[in-house]
Amino acid sequence: MMQHWNGPELQDCPICGGAGLLEEESGCSYYVMCMDCGSQTVNIDFRSEEERKSAVSKAAELWNTGKVIYSSAGE
Numbered sequence: 650m651m652q653h654w655n656g657p658e659l660q661d662c663p664i665c666g667g668a669g670l671l672e673e674e675s676g677c678s679y680y681v682m683c684m685d686c687g688s689q690t691v692n693i694d695f696r697s698e699e700e701r702k703s704a705v706s707k708a709a710e711l712w713n714t715g716k717v718i719y720s721s722a723g724e
């Protein structure tokens with residue numbers, strides 16, 4: 650077990666090239682969102698510590714492969 654687990658490496662936003670941020674939602678799911686344009690991955694649910702890690706990996710993988718939802722107010 651690593652004491653300080655900083656999470657997976659996140660690439661730049663596939664939409665605008667901004668910084669991606671891993672977010673935990675209500676302690677039961679993870680998603681990655683862009684701080685610049687608001688693009689985000691879907692929420693990945695988890696129910697245990699094991700699932701938590703795979704949820705983080707999955708969210709990061711979606712982000713890193715460009716599978717994001719872009720919800721611009723202007724669209």
Ligand SMILES: [Zn+2]
Nearest residue numbers: 662665683686
């Ligand atoms: Zn962005």
